[in-house]
Amino acid sequence: MTFIKPEFRHPDAPKNSLGCTRKDYEGGLSTLCAGCGHDSISASIIDACFELNIEPHRVAKLSGIGCSSKTPAYFLSGSHSFNSVHGRMPSVATGANMANRDLIYLGVSGDGDTASIGMGQFAHVVRRNLNMVYIVENNGCYGLTKGQDSATMDTGSQSKKGDVNIYSPIDLARVAIEIGATFVGRSFSGDREQLLPLLKAAMSHRGFALLDVISPCVTFNNHVGSTKSYAYTREHLDAMPIDFVPMRQEITANYESGTTHEVCMHDGSVVRLHKANDEYDIEDRQSALQAIASHSNAGNILTGLLYINRDGEELHDALGTARRPLNTLSEKELCPGSRFLDSINDGLR
Known part of the structure; x- marks a missing residue:
């Protein structure tokens, strides 16, 4: 059977301020299983870039190996792209970012690609505070190799054949906060209303x-029996509603005291959090870690x-x-000569 992605789009489809339609941010036809949560994430990335008026060629998307790492093929076909080896996406992202800081770096990985073979790479890209968005599409298993448990599978969660996981899970959000990440969010692929503003905020x-x-x-x-299923996740979500307000819009708030918290981003845009209570301070590392642990202990x-x-x-x-990007520098600027090298070496003595 042949699957062909239709080319037709409504002539009156909405356009952003660049004159682009959502089609300009799409990619190839997905080959993932029907209903895979990864496709919902790809759709939210498309919407985020469209609504933020990001030119596709200003984005560099990077990935490793796994079902999740196939997804960059399904969005932003006009962007730069590099599919690295298993677990090594952070190194490629770091090298590219050092060569050209003008691009928006979007890394897509999975729980196996990040929390197992790539854990060391992940830890160092976090602590160096590389300017990038790192998305983990977390399903708790190795989908490409028949569903073995990954390192993020919760203790007591059952595999499809009934085996119970006896090991403690790696919570990537807690690890990232602990070792220096400056923006950490968690969401559910089926919650577009939360995921979309989180993506916009992360990109800003x-x-x-x-x-x-x-x-x-x-x-x-x-x-x-799985704690990463649609049913379990929907039943156990404790969601914090969030809005992202671009700086081109008027920033207003009309909420009662104690129910909203606004965070101004570097570009002047605002992340607005709606909280049922003042449970913890998202700008305090220890408070955030305690809140995540408390909810986890409660299931x-x-x-x-x-x-x-x-x-x-x-970084x-x-x-x-x-x-400036390195490819715009002259040979003299890139290779200033032995005298400059000697001064560097003298400074290291």
Whole structure:
């Protein structure tokens, strides 16, 4: 059977301020299983870039190996793209970012690609505060190799054949907060109203932004007994509603005291959080960690913007790199000569 993506789009389809329609942000036809949560994430990425008026060629999308790492083919076909080896996407992202800081770096990975073979790479890209958005499409299993448990599978969760996981899970959000991420959010692929503003906020953040998105595997991990299934996730979500207000819009608030918290981003846009109570401070690392642990111990999944640090120094600032992309620099600027090299070496003695 041949599947062909239709080319037709309504002639009156909405356009953004660039004159682009949503079609300009789409990619190829997905080959993932019907109902896969990853496709919902791809759709939200398309919507976020369209609504933020981002030119596709200003985006560099990177991935590793796994079902999740196939998804960059399904959005932003006009952007730069690199599919790296298993677990090594952070190294490629770092190298590309150091060469050209003008692009928006969007890394897509999975719980296996990140929390197992890529855990060391993930930890170092977090602590260096590389300016990128790192999306983990988290389904708790290895979908490409018949559904074995991944390192994020919860203790006591059952596999499709009935085996119970006896190991403690790695909570990537808690790990990222602990080792220096400056923006950490968690969401559910089936909650577009929360995921879309989180994506917009992450893309507007200056520094490393992690989005841990629970994305059920409909083939191997969507059954009774799994804590990463659609049913379980919907029943145990403790969601924090969130709005993202671009700076081109008038920023207003009309909420009772104590029910909203606004965070101004570097570009002047605002992330607005609606909270039922003042449970914790998202700008305090220890408070965020305690809130995540408390909900986890109660069997619930806390989602939304979990932590943000607007004052963190991103990697380009820390290293004092050139403001311009390396491919725009002259040979003299790139190779200033032995005298300059000698001065560097003298400074290291």
